[in-house]
Amino acid sequence: MNEPIDLISHAALRELRSFTRRTGQPTDGAQLDLAPMEHVQEIEIDEEHVTITYNETIAFRYNANEVTHKEWSYKYNEDPEFVKAVASVIDLARKHLRDLPDNVACPPGCAECCSGYEPFVSRTDVQRIADHFAIPYDQAFKSYVVPRNSADGFVVGYLRKVSEDASDQCVFLKGNASGRHFCGIYEARPHDCRVFTPIGCDDVDKSLRHDRKFVPGSPFGPKHPPSLPKKTRRARRRR
Ligand code: SF4
Ligand code: SF4
Structure with a gap:
């Protein structure tokens, strides 16, 4: 045994x-x-x-x-x-590292990973989202976070989906009708979304040139950003 x-x-x-x-x-x-x-x-x-x-x-x-x-x-x-x-595993890993493209980019409006993926949030993330909408922390937490305890208390939950189905879209993903998606809270998105890397994703655009540094473009968003609700506009003006 x-x-x-x-x-x-x-x-x-x-x-x-x-x-x-x-x-x-x-x-x-x-x-x-x-x-x-x-x-x-x-x-x-x-x-x-x-x-x-x-x-x-x-x-x-x-x-x-x-x-x-x-x-x-x-x-x-x-x-x-x-x-x-x-030794052979490490050789293989080195080979794969050499083969990894340096320059990859997400096709504009893709956002496949904003479905199925559940970004964890810390208190700081929730506070950033609350500040973005000029609402209290508790309201942001209740509206946008599925609570989840973590052993060290750092993670307080993950972002809600548009339905109970965990593989559904993030509640902040916009542009569904056009199929060209964008993050509705890009400047205030959680740390998990900020550090998400497209390297290794099958949907990326690998055709970018490798002989020079690739400068990322500005975040993809709507041509005419939706206007904020009146209450939020007032709160912003007061700052
Ligand atoms: S990481 Fe992949 S799925 Fe996510 S937006 Fe980029 S290309 Fe699309
Ligand atoms: S917060 Fe924005 S970037 Fe993060 S999963 Fe939701 S839509 Fe995507």
Whole structure:
């Protein structure tokens, strides 16, 4: 029978239990972010060795992760087959990285990803949307956010869809009738939407020149922006 490998060290488990004792909050290993590969600084490979150097350690706690700067290395030297397999995976990854187009752009008005994708929002995102419409935070939250708790409290929910169907369009996606979509709150869109990358998407325009830097155009929007409701206009003038 295979023995399960516990990824949480005994010391970390002791810390979790002590956190529960001190605070009364339940701790659940499944909710912890155990992704040390995010902090890989260097991977060195030769014919016999794979050495992975991490540039920081993180004390994983329920609700808060403490980063302590310390370097450490794992050496995988005992298993030549493993070393060979890792080397070929990394070679493949390098090849794909070389093949990745530098210059890609979304065809104007595409916005396929504004359906099916659920942008998570933080308090700051909700406040930005509230400010955009000049309404109170609670109103923006109630109108546009599906609440969802996160272990660290940072994410407070995700943006509503136009229906209960999670694969439906984002409540802020405009231009449905023309088929040329645009974000109705572009300047105030959540961080998740700001950092969304089109690289890897099958719908992008890959025909852009690769021999010089591509300057992104201005955000796609309606020719004649819809006028704001009177209440919002008044609130803006007062600022
Ligand atoms: S990332 Fe892809 S789906 Fe989203 S707008 Fe760009 S091309 Fe369209
Ligand atoms: S907020 Fe804007 S960019 Fe983000 S999913 Fe909705 S329509 Fe798309």
